[in-house]
Amino acid sequence: MIRPLSTFDDFRNAITAYRLPRVLIAAIELDLFTAIGTEAWAIPDLARNMKVSERGLAILCRNLAMAGLLKKQGKIYRNSRLSATSLNARHPAYRGDYLRLITSHWADWGRLPESVKSGLPLDHDKADEPVYCRGFTWAMHHRTLETAPKIATQIDLRHARTLLDLGGGPGTYAMAFLAKNPRLRATVCDRPAALDVAREIASTHKAGARLSYMPLDLLTEAIPGTYDVIWYSNVLHIYSPQDNQALFLRALAALNPGGRLLIQDAFLHDREGLFPEEAGLFAVSMLLFTEQGDTYKATETKIWLIGAGFERIKVLRMKKGTEDWEGGIMEARSPGTNAKTREHRTRSIENSQSRSSH
Ligand SMILES: C[S@@+](CC[C@H](N)C(=O)[O-])C[C@H]1O[C@@H](n2cnc3c(N)ncnc32)[C@H](O)[C@@H]1O
Numbered sequence: 001m002i003r004p005l006s007t008f009d010d011f012r013n014a015i016t017a018y019r020l021p022r023v024l025i026a027a028i029e030l031d032l033f034t035a036i037g038t039e040a041w042a043i044p045d046l047a048r049n050m051k052v053s054e055r056g057l058a059i060l061c062r063n064l065a066m067a068g069l070l071k072k073q074g075k076i077y078r079n080s081r082l083s084a085t086s087l088n089a090r091h092p093a094y095r096g097d098y099l100r101l102i103t104s105h106w107a108d109w110g111r112l113p114e115s116v117k118s119g120l121p122l123d124h125d126k127a128d129e130p131v132y133c134r135g136f137t138w139a140m141h142h143r144t145l146e147t148a149p150k151i152a153t154q155i156d157l158r159h160a161r162t163l164l165d166l167g168g169g170p171g172t173y174a175m176a177f178l179a180k181n182p183r184l185r186a187t188v189c190d191r192p193a194a195l196d197v198a199r200e201i202a203s204t205h206k207a208g209a210r211l212s213y214m215p216l217d218l219l220t221e222a223i224p225g226t227y228d229v230i231w232y233s234n235v236l237h238i239y240s241p242q243d244n245q246a247l248f249l250r251a252l253a254a255l256n257p258g259g260r261l262l263i264q265d266a267f268l269h270d271r272e273g274l275f276p277e278e279a280g281l282f283a284v285s286m287l288l289f290t291e292q293g294d295t296y297k298a299t300e301t302k303i304w305l306i307g308a309g310f311e312r313i314k315v316l317r318m319k320k321g322t323e324d325w326e327g328g329i330m331e332a333r334s335p336g337t338n339a340k341t342r343e344h345r346t347r348s349i350e351n352s353q354s355r356s357s358h
Contacts, residue, residue, distance in 0.1 A: 002277050023063045025103045032060070033087040036070070036079045043075065097135055098142035108288050115287050122288055133193035140234075141170035141201060148176035150322035155262065155329070157181045160228040164189060164254065167218055167235035171198035171211060174231070178207035189214040189223070219243060223254035230255060233264040233324070237282065240292035241304065248308035255334035261310065263330040267298040276326040298330065305332045 005011050027033065035050050043061065047054040065072040069083045085093040111122055125132035157163065157177060161184065165174035168188035178186050188198045188211060195213045202208030216223065219239065230251050236244055251261050266279035274280055279295045286293035302313050310332035317328040 020063070020067060022106070023060065024067070024069075025106050026060060027064055027069070028087070028099050028103045030060075031089065032064070033069070033079055033083040034089040036077065036083070037088060037090060038079070038084060040076045040078050043077070046077070095142035095145075097138035098140075101136065101139040105285070105288075109284075112284065112288065119287075121290055124289055128191055130193040133191055134197060137169045137190075137194040137197040141172050141197065144172045144324065147322070147324050148172045149179070151264070151318060151324065151329075152176035152180040154318050154322065155316065157184055157229060160184060160260075162227045162256075163187070163229040163231060164214075164223070164225075164227040165231045165233075166223070166251065167232065168198065169194045170201055172201070173233055174198075174211055175202060175205055175207060177231070178210050179205065182207075185210045185212070187212045187214050187225070187227070189216050189218060191215065191217075218247065218250075223250050226254055226256050226259075228256055228259050230259070230261045231264075232261060236263060236265040236301070237286055237295050238290050238293045240294075241296070241300070243292070244296075244301075245304045245307060248304055248310070252308050252310060252334055257334060258336045259334045261305075261332045261334070262316075263301065263332070264324055265301075265330075266295045266325045267301065267327050267330070268295055269298055269327045273297045278326060298327065301330060305330075309335065311335055 002014075003010070005014055030050065030052065032050070035046065041049075043054055043058045046061075047057045050057065061070055061077050062072070064070040064083075065077065069080050069087075071078045071080055079088065085091045086095045087099065088094055089096055108122055108124070115122060127133065127136070151173070155177070158181070160181070163174065163177055163184055163186040165171055165177075165186060165188040167190055168174050169190055171186075171188035174186040174188045178184055188195065190198070192215045195215055198211070198213060202211045214224070218235070232251065239247070248261070255261065266282040268279050269275060283295040286295065298315060305313050312331075312333040314331055315328040316331050
């Protein structure tokens with residue numbers, strides 16, 4: 001957690017913390033780790049190969065070695081295990097689409113005052129433009145391919161037969177749940193260009209045969225079918241409180257009695273809505289890139305869920321170090337089959353239908 005900044009030195013140190021991130025981004029922009037590959041390089045040879053200055057490269061590489069991304073022995077540099085794999089475009093474990101996304105944010109964050117003044121996102125690629133959507137969807141896969149299997153081992157889906165990955169993008173989470181639960185069938189629901197990526201990924205997995213695809217605008221359309229579980233990961237923060245509450249009503253209508261809505265997001269967990277730090281800072285990304293997105297308190301999300309008619313709401317804690325976001329995943333149940341809960345459910349669904357028709 002960030003230490004409160006109380007002296008001028010604290011403030012200066014917090015600001016100048018941009019230096020190492022900028023060194024890392026420069027290395028990615030120059031594709032340095034790919035250029036080094038599996039070989040050992042002296043700076044003059046590497047500089048010639050990369051068509052950059054020896055002076056600039058020497059200083060950059062020394063800093064990367066200081067950060068542990070390069071190994072330096074005398075005048076010779078090699079990649080570390082991390083930089084030789086995830087950061088090297090010639091390695092199968094390369095996570096290039098996600099690296100491109102997060103490094104491109106450097107320039108966007110430089111324009112933060114514009115968004116603070118206007119309250120509007122930057123003039124950016126449109127989320128539903130197919131080429132952008134495809135790249136973003138691969139980035140989401142590269143972001144969670146290690147996390148999703150760790151989460152899937154901690155969520156008990158033994159009694160579930162059907163799961164909807166709502167706004168599932170590449171379907172990385174759906175695939176992880178399918179791999180862990182052989183009797184489960186899943187549907188990934190998203191924009192058509194995202195579903196193309198999900199199909200490509202699923203075709204490389206045996207469990208992919210149990211995945212179906214549903215193109216849908218989840219913001220405006222009713223969700224066809226009913227499911228035992230709806231997995232709603234990293235979508236809540238894109239939309240306004242009003243849109244989220246309307247979505248919860250549509251999700252409830254698409255759950256079997258007693259079914260579960262699982263929400264994974266950057267929840268704020270303290271009373272004032274400031275922490276954890278990652279969730280606070282993520283709201284800045286939402287200001288820069290979305291019309292009305294934000295990060296939300298777990299407690300306010302719970303109130304929206306109760307308002308929509310969900311029951312037995314709790315936070316499922318994941319093991320430390322395995323989480324997508326610190327603080328856990330919110331679980332909410334659709335009412336079961338007794339008369340009182342059936343009545344509440346019917347009323348909620350009717351409300352949902354009349355709201356979405358206005
Ligand atoms: C941040 S990504 C999260 C992907 C995945 N659920 C995960 O946790 O990695 C948000 C996803 O929601 C999808 N999405 C957002 N708004 C949508 C809408 N109105 N209709 C359909 N999909 C939408 C995006 O296309 C994207 O795939």
